[in-house]
Amino acid sequence: MSALLSVEGVSKRFRGLLAVDKVSFEVPEGGIYAVIGPNGAGKTTLFNMIAGVHSPDGGAITFGGERIDGLPPNEICQRGIGRTFQIVRPFPALSVEDNVIVGALMKRRDVTAARAHAHEVMRRLDLYDKRAQRASSMTLPDRKRLEVARALATDPKLLLLDEVMAGLRPTETDRIVGILRDINKESGLTILLIEHVMRAVMALAQHIVVLHHGANIAEGAPQAVVRDKAVIDSYLGAEAI
């Protein structure tokens, strides 16, 4: 498998704080990778650099063989990286359908075609029956799925998911895990997720990258990573095993 996304020695500093410190890893096409680590480890900063919200102070980010670091978020999305936000931000006054149509319009000029695509995506994420509802009146689990739907509607090659399971009940978590796994299997969508919910990480990820204080302290197959001493000490704790 060739690498779809490659992060090489990427760093980001906010004033005195080194938020991300020379992090490197690669995500192969079709893979489901997870980034885990304690709060403040730099996971979201890393995501924001991949998604173009921040440009890295050092290092390179390559997507599909092209450098993308420093590009604005909209161009990165157009190249095929869709993202969700840790704190969900659907368009509150718009209906569920219109939220997803906005995403679908990125690659489609015609609203009718975008609506048809949006319906497909909403069906996938069990949102179709709620399509007329305003986003602001939805429950958190629904809003989280709406974020995923909007990102998916842009037809990404790589989907960045920033804690989409946080705050969900186990059944809701399993529901999203199932949906994501199916999409990955059927369309070969590559997924990179940040997640604290280890239940979801272990069920989904083929490979885990562990960040601590901005640095990559461990990486590998899930079963190996959760037994890694540095990971247990810094993040999971002994009782996790």
Add this chain to the structure above:
Amino acid sequence: MLGRLTEGLSARTLILLTLLLAVLLAAPFFASDYLLTVLILILYFAYVGQAWNIMMGFAGHLSLGHALYVGLGAYTAAALYVHYGIGPWIGLLVAIPIAALAGAFIGYLAFRFKVGGVYFAILTIAFAEFARVGFDHLAWTKGSSGLFLPVAQYSKNDLWHLRGQPVMFYYVLLVAVVAAFIGCRALLQSRIGYFWLAIREDEEAARSAGIDTFRYKMIAVVISAAMTSFAGVIYAFYYNNLFPEQVFHISRSIEIILGPIVGGVGTLFGPILGAFVLTGLAESLTEGLHAIGIDIPGAKQVFYGICLLFVIMALPDGVWPWVKRRLGLSERAP
């Protein structure tokens, strides 16, 4: 063509819209001269309110300086007419690009340097104020002593030169309001419209969904400015005199935004309804206070303010969403 126009409208909405249009078309045959001037004012505010609503209601950027675009349109067309005898419709072809350029310049400054929210509003005030002071010293438009269009008693209406009786202006504005309504509806249902709403709701999320927010904000400000300048051309030929102090004054910009705010920001019918409610309210207050013999200066303004306050407190989303529910028009288009 007609099919696309009416797409998504319920039969009830269509009937009501047709009825309203019929009443407005017939109004000059029944209205007194006084009522006709009030109706002209209403249509004027409905039109500029619609234009302003593109920026604020659709793209989420508060402009408090739309008098700039009215003034640029008015002065351009009037000066071309006074100096070179160029008619308003040709003048419009010059006025629109000038206003659009002014809008693009302000937009570029604001959006390139990420000026948003109240600061954007202040920037728009600043440019309107620049124009107010600048035009005071512009000899070509007669500075602060005012630009006057030649006036005469017209026995017949000359549409090509916009010289004629109020009824002609009424119909010109009615056509403009209908065209603006149809145009805005088409925009809102297009790709651009969806992107505007996304930007209004959450700019960062919009960018992450692949939207070039700079580009779509620029499109909004340019369309809004260009549309507004047409109202300026009509204003110049209707009133026949232009003073920078009046045309570009901030109170002019505030007048423009009151209609859509009262009617319902971001709705298509809000600016039209708001213009009726506000102008109707102001005129009936004048009449009402006169009838009960209150002649204290400023009394009208006080009552007007209280009424506005009440409307905004009772219906914070505007009058139109409420009326819409009352009329049972639950079609999905806003």
